[in-house]
Amino acid sequence: MSSAEPTSAQVTRTDRLGPTEAADVLALARTAGDADGADPLDEHVLLRLRDPEAPAVHLTARADDGSLAGYAHLDTTDPATGVGVELVVHPAYRRRGTGRALARGVLAAADGPLRVWAHGDHPSAAALAVDLGFGRARVLWQLRRPLTAPVPEPRLPDGVALRAFRPGLDDEAWLALNARAFAEHPEQGRWSPADLRVRLAEPWFDPAGFLLAVEESTGRLLGFHWTKVHERPGSARIGEVYVLGVDPSAHGGGLGKALTAAGLAYLRDRRGLDRVMLYVDESNTGAVALYERLGFARWSAHVNYRLG
Template sequence: MSSTEPTGDQVSRANRLGPAESADVLALVRAAGDADGADPVDEHVLFRLRDEQAPAIHLLARADDGTLTGYAHLDTTDPANGVEVALVVHPAYRRRGSGRALARGVLAAATGPLRGWAHGDHPSAAALAVDLGFRRARVLWQLRRPLTAPSSDPRLPDGVTLRAFRPGEDDAAWLALNARAFADHPEQGRWTADDLRVRLAEPWFDPAGFLLAVEPATGRLLGFHWTKVHERPGSARIGEVYVLGVDPSAHGGGLGRALTTAGLAYLRERRGLDRVMLYVDESNTAAVALYERLGFARWSAHVNYQLD
């Protein structure tokens, strides 16, 4: 059970969600994703919704009959970087004030800077952000390419081999490599053992699709390509370049390209997929250029808005 307190405009606030409330939110998220063609919340929000003990502020907008019409999630665990906000309105209840009521609740509940993603760069989200004084801070591209043609064999640098990730054995070394590879990334570089653990426990996790580039002489990890397969009832399966990173000491030797090619071959030949996607920051021009050379093209944009 969760304790709620009214915030007005048919919006309630909770510090914990019970199983029934979490199920309602997850159903709303799926409905919005199906309608918009883009998942409306980040992966970490979904993980936190499944964990009843995860600290967060939850705002729920309901119609007079109790139907959940909208939801906002406030992650307050990183006060130095501000409150991370996710907000979604059910497609059947849009343009009725639920989004604006939730936004008012967010502003009332949060202290300090606010930041949140508009997935798919939805015009309504952009208009609401501008009205509330948020600025457009980051753009994340979703790129896609077909996998219908065979990929070329990966050309690994001399003295480097590929192998699959070994859960329980590679965890600490991979976390250290991930932190080095994404030292300047605001989210990926801060992954903890718990962040890795929850993903290794996901039904989609496949160690054979988590490729590590290793220096055999020392056992040192130099890079990785973690693939993912999205399978949703009623939708075509699609692969993802989930996370790809290279140790800064190994930059410039073609390892990133080789890891990308190896992962694409795995998705096509071992998983039988015919298309793949990935996400990359618009500002990461080197990575965008690499992916475009490998046949990826822009599919959609996700925009991060901030209120200082």
């Protein structure tokens, strides 16, 4: 969520973007991300932009010359929790009122409560949120650590082994484990088979970096550490603790710490990376404490604003 663009920008609503329009939005997001140091659209939105069949409401703001000045994405697939919104404005068109015009377009297009992410906690997003009556509801921190610093040796509980994820064979068992591990999480715990398949098809996916902790006697999945590598032309490569989860029945035995360490070692030794990041809810104090003990520190914040 950002504010501003050209005063004369025209806001248009559509339920489907063509390939050229989607490419324009992706280019806009890259430009804004490079300028702000934080990607303005999360992975969920980027995946939907690449899928022409994904249901969504799109608002585009174009300047008089036709250039894309701003974009808002409305996810209306979960009315129980409200409409999810992400909004981005091109750096060249900020402080000219189009961010506000897009936000008003969102208010007109949405039916029900709104959940709006401001990636990077940009000051103009905070000001716009206050002006429009949104309340600050949730904070997601990005933490980082160097992989050049020592990584603890993974110490798995007795009777537990690590292996790589097997696409097509582990899907169902992993989805069930993910649902148990994130039963209280507003997004992660509701992943469907389609959500998993689309990520397994992404160019960055590497099954060797999707580590599963299994009970040796039964083969039951107890936890996982799914790593990711971000590679963008002109930017340094960085690893990510993409998703880390432990079955509630396996809590308290040090499995989360061991899985984290194993994934960090994989990113360092197998992928040759020298830094890693992750996202964690500010309210998840247990996870924050674990990551801080493993050498992670705050890098940036992403704020969720709510209305209604």
